[in-house]
Amino acid sequence: MSAASTTAASEAVRLAFVEMLGAERRLRARDQKCGPGELTHGQIRALFTIDVKGEATAGELAKAAELSPASVSTMLDHLERDGIVERRRSESDRRVVVVSLTGEGRELLEHRRAEWRTRWREALADVSDEHLAVAADVMHRMAGILDEL
Incomplete structure (x- = not known):
């Protein structure tokens, strides 16, 4: 080239x-x-973080969702009110509050995950595995550039 x-x-x-x-x-x-009953992008990111970790603190969720701790606190109030998450004191450190998904929250997240997987499959159906591997490598490099800034 x-x-x-x-x-x-x-x-x-x-x-x-x-x-x-x-x-x-x-x-x-x-x-x-975002309308009533809909989840925001930040909420979805936070819920995926909880799902991966099993439970998370508000600080961890703020970092994952790129939100302020105050915004996360308000967000968790709404998610808890809607039965999507529950908060409790950590068993190892009673000063720490951890957040976990409820059964309803897990179902909601799995539904969202299935929707996104369908979108990804449809959008990338005609792209070869080789091209997807190269694209993934490029995206990892781009993320590295942003992390270095």
Whole structure:
């Protein structure tokens, strides 16, 4: 591959990455317009974190959802009111409050996960495994660039 085509390809990746970041910002902005009974992007991210870890503190959820601790506290109030999560004192340190999913929360999250898996399969159905592996490598490198900033 020539230097000019490598530069053009790198620029195409950079522009696509900028486009993806913009789409993510627009998704977050739409969270403000979330209707009753719907979950925001931040709530979904927090719930996935709880699901992976089994339980999490409000601080861990704030970091995962990229929200302030005050926002997470309000979010947890709503999720707990709706029966999606429950809070309790940690058995190892009574000063710490941990959050876990309820049965209803687990069902809701699995439903969301199934929806996203369907979207991913449909969007990427015509892309080869080799191309997907290369795309994953590029995305990991882009994440590294952001982490270095």
